[in-house]
Amino acid sequence: MPEFDTIVIGAGMSGATAARLLADAGQRVLVLEARNRIGGRMHTDREAGFSVDLGASWIHGIDDSRLWELAQALDLPTIEFTVGSFQAGGRPIADFDGTGSRMSAAESAQWVADVEMADRALEEAISRSTPGDTYLDVTERALDGLERREDALDPERIDEIREFFRHRVEEQCGAWIGDLDAHGLDEDTIDGDEVVFPRGYDELPHRIAAGLDVRLEHVVRRIARVADGVRVETDRGVFAAAQTIVTVPLGVLKAGAIAFEPPLPAEVADPIARLGMGVFNKLFLQFPERFWEDGAYAIRALGEPGEHWHSWYDVSAISGRPTLLTFAAGPFGRHVQTLTDDAAAADAVAALRRLYGEAVPDPIARWITRWGEDPFSHGSYSHVATGSSHHDHDALAGPADGVLHFAGEATWGEEPATVGGAYASGARAAERVLGRPVDLAAFAEGIRRSEA
Structure with a gap:
């Protein structure tokens, strides 16, 4: 019989959440973390x-x-x-024009209006896009349409919007605009x-992980699916469990830093290959x-x-x-x-x-x-690269053979690249291991009681 019910790999937000939910449900849980600290990309x-x-x-x-x-x-x-x-507006922003001069309130308002108009044209271009189109393709089509209107914007204003679109992709995805799929920002809404x-944001995973069996500086090298569950090999020993939840960043998976035995099924491996970091x-x-x-x-x-x-x-x-x-x-x-x-x-x-x-x-x-x-992240967060889709995020979660689960921001299609997505994915992974829903309201209350 394996020593642990579940091994969670990674002590970031998703890993800490999954491990705490499983431990609170009575499971024997081990968390293996490569870094010398808890939090992952919350630091x-x-x-x-x-x-x-x-x-x-x-x-x-x-x-x-x-x-x-x-x-x-x-x-x-x-x-x-x-x-x-x-965002173009929404809060007080000190805008400077292409000469480096401070823009007036009226000029800034006109800039925001220009971007809003361009965004409407961009939404239309995205709706008409075809598989393989990049975000660069659809932005250029949208801007080309604005240049051909009777009330066309002058070339300098068009170039400023073009640059804004490029920076928006860089800031929200960490990617070049030509590497993002045309639908790459479809789910990127703020409510x-x-x-x-x-x-400090990392107070959250630290408080969630308090009291758990977390082994720091344990770098996972190989995960084998065996007859009675999984065998996890690290640079500090081998551990066995009935199931495992892998919460390492997508960049680590894409780099092949962890070997899987047998190889991951296509349903999981293909999304890893298609999504971008x-x-x-x-x-x-x-x-x-x-x-x-x-x-x-x-x-x-x-x-x-x-x-x-x-x-x-x-x-x-x-x-x-x-x-x-x-x-x-x-x-x-x-x-x-x-x-x-x-x-x-x-x-x-x-x-x-x-x-x-x-x-x-x-x-x-x-x-x-x-x-x-960073060797334990190989990037900042995931994005929908050309040829991938938001469905790839959720497909990446697995499980494989019913014992190998994945969690983390890259596995949550509704809200990827966010701590909220990591949190939700950790809860989903715990639910799949337990075979029943978890109560996140009770989860928070349990943390508070343990701190009392």
Whole structure:
């Protein structure tokens, strides 16, 4: 008889959730985590005396969100910050035009109206797309239609919208626009405000995993499906269980870092091959004083000034110190990973000085991520690459032979690339192992009782 009922591989949000639900149901559960910490792609740096979320930051839409309900049930403080998803308007944004000049309120309003019009044309182009079309294909068709209208936008405004569409894909998928399927953003909707976590987002998986048997720095090399369940080989020994839930990032699966014996069935292997893993890196810059407008959620550069570093988010409320967060994603994100921290920060500061001139002081602190180089993620999050579909996300969950299950953001088609998707997928995996539904309201209450 195997020593464990279920082995969960990965102690991120999905793994911690699945393991806690199974343990609360009375199962013997072991969690194997390659890193030296819990949280996975939820990683908070607190060394400076405040929280810097180097991985996930937001709940993207709190309306009807089970993740938001969990955060509330656990009394996690949050701050409303509704520009986490890339959007043209919706909150105060300091816009700069292609010459690096601050746009007036009327000019910004016209820009938002231009994007809204282009988005309507884009929705129509997507609805008429055919298999194999990329997001680049449909955006170009939409923009071409706008150029041929009687009230056509001038070429400069069209180019700014083109750049906006490119950056939107990079920021939301970590991918080049030509690598994303035409339907790649179909499920990317935000319902309600977005929030961030001043104490750090990784408090959530840490509290969920408290009390579980979590073995850190155990790198899984092979998973064999055997007569009585599964055999999991790590660099620190071999473990056996009746079932296993694999929650490693899609990038790890695509890299073949874990061998499966026998090989994964096509129903699981094919989605792994088709889906994409994007690169999305963060760069935080802390300044000695604030130089940007009061009340602005974000700063955005249109046209040439925003070719690379195109938007900055004011996250000063987290630390109480003047801090901007900017992103390097897709091909540019991979390029930034080749730079030193000094060079990356200097490049971003130079981009800010194209907008604010010498008012921009040298930063006094910085934090830079390199998720694409992380051997335990090989990227930031999944996306619908050309030739794949949102159905591939759910197909990836398996199970294989009734004993090998998969969870994580890449396995949740309704909300991929999010912590909410990871949470939901972990609950689904636990339900499949148990053969019955789980009560997520009772789940949160159980965590609170254990902490009392």
